Amino acid sequence: MLRRILIVVLAIVVLAGGGFLAWAWHDELPAEPRRDASAYDPAVVAKGASLAAIGSCAVCHLAKNSPSFAGGYPVETPFGVIYGSNITPDRDTGIGTWSPAAFRRAMHDGVDREGHHLYPAFPYDHFTGATDTDLDAVYAYLMTREPVRHDVPAPQLTFPLNIRLAAAAWKLLFLRHGEFVPDKSQSPEWQRGAYLAETFGHCSACHSPRNALGAEKRDEKYAGGIAEGWIGPALNAASPAPAPWTAESAFNYLRRGFDRAHGHVAGPMQEVVEHLRQANEGDVRAMATYIASLNGVAAPDAAAKAEQAVKNATSRQWPIPGRETTGSGGSSTTGLDGAAIFAGACATCHHDGGRLPISRPVALGLSSAVNGADPRNLLQIVLGGIHPAPNERGAIMPAFSGTLTDPQIVALADYVREHFSGKPKWNDTGTALEAIRRGKNS
Incomplete structure (x- = not known):
């Protein structure tokens, strides 16, 4: 009897394994002859450029000192x-x-031209909902970029995840195909905003928690996540x-x-x-409309509550009349006086009525980094500062990583x-700082 049971179990395993391999197998698609950039409709290319901007494609498909989209x-x-791939129209190292x-x-199923499964660091679990028309527009945009010969390093993953079939198994568990259907x-x-945010924008990828296998927790969508140590x-x-959005x-x-x-x-x-900033303004406004609806606060109520939040936060600006700048309860678990450090390092910019030749920062009481349950974002800002992109205007805050000690x-x-x-103090600020210093991103 035991032998029969084992044979049945083995047969089920073999059949299931064979079925999985058959499901996971994808043929190599024929190579496309090179088309001249002039063959693509400029209007379609422009549309693709806007959608690629919404998807921030250049972020992951660009490395330091490499040309745009070269991976x-x-x-x-x-x-x-995992290293962002070369998506320029180079025929040897890109997608030419x-x-x-x-x-x-690739966008719908996470499978490249040769039939290899792509790892879900590439968010095809979002792109799978995009329409063919929109994907063709992004394709036209990429195919009109400058071809760049650039070999990208192979993924550095632990066994057995370095086997591409692991990505196929992940899809079997978590990938849901089908065009996105908004309410x-x-x-x-x-x-329109829901479609863009959930597909090309893949906003929930960073703003949702993930399970042990790296998939978004669908029942906790937009409940907060972790990305690049933030x-x-x-x-x-x-x-x-x-302030409600x-x-x-x-x-x-x-x-x-x-x-x-x-x-x-x-x-x-x-x-x-x-x-x-490079995307269609109407599309960005549509995304904003959708994102603002996620908190469940009606538009008129949200505006009123936001205005009240601004007033409340402004009333807590530094310094408060009658409060000394040092020796007044600003000490932390380090034994140092945080109020004194703030007075010396921060108050020049972060106080009510500043007169610097730049825009005064928003009241700190409105910041999600200050109000969140985790100190990580505030620590990242203090360590690295805020700097605009090259040749761009924007907020500037100096980095204090080499100026203040970790206890400070x-x-x-x-x-x-x-x-x-006005919320309870963090209990793990020092631990969070140590994790950031070690480069631990989760």
Whole structure:
């Protein structure tokens, strides 16, 4: 009897394995003859450029000292490092031999022209919902870029994840195919924004928690995530922002990188905003409308609550009348006086009524980095500062990584949290700083 059971179990395993291999197998698609850039409709190319900007494609498909879209950017994951591929029309190292069908297959199914499974660091779990027409526009845009011969390093992943079939198994568990269908009860602008945010924008990729296998937790969508060592704050009802997002404030943030009720962009969002400035303005406004709806606050109520939050935060600006700048409860677990450090390093810019020849920063009490449950983003900003892209105008904050000691940075962060947010102090500021120093991104 035991022998029969084992035979049945073995047969089931063999059949299941064979079925999985048959499902996972993809043929190599024919190479596409090279077409001249002039063969593509300029209007379609322009549309593709805007969609590529919404997707921030150049962020992961660009490395330091390499031309645009030539690949090589190291994407660090809990499972190892994956390098952004070369998506220029170079025929040897890029996608110059790919047909529109091959490109659509990569975007919809995560399978390249040769039939290899792509790792989900490439967010095809979002791009799978894009329409063929839009994907063809992005294809036309990429095929009219300058071909660049650039070999990209192979992924550095642990066994067995370095086997491409592991990506196929991941898809079997988590990839849901099909064109994105927005809620038809919403306005056309909301529907457009939902489509763009959920497909090309892949916003929830950074703003949602992930499970042990790296897939987004669908039941906690937009509840906050981690990207490149930064916290992607929750955008739903769990948002730490004191001011609810409105369509206008979300547009200001996404398009201009600043909103009076939410402050300046920092970290990975800076690159996102740089690209959204190149996208169609109407599409960015549509995305803002959708994102503002995620917190569940009606538009009129959100605007009123945002205005009240600005007033509340401004009333907590430094210094408060009657409060001394030192020796007044600003000490942290380090024993240092955070208020004194703030007075010397920060108050010149971060106080009410500043008269610097630049725009005064938003009230710290409005910052998600200050109000969030995790000190990581505030520490990252203190360490690295905020700097505009080359040849761009924007907020400037100096980096204090080499100016303040780690105990001083911890004391400063604890003071800012306690004084400006009115929320309970963080208990793990020092541990979070150590993790950042070690380059731990999760």
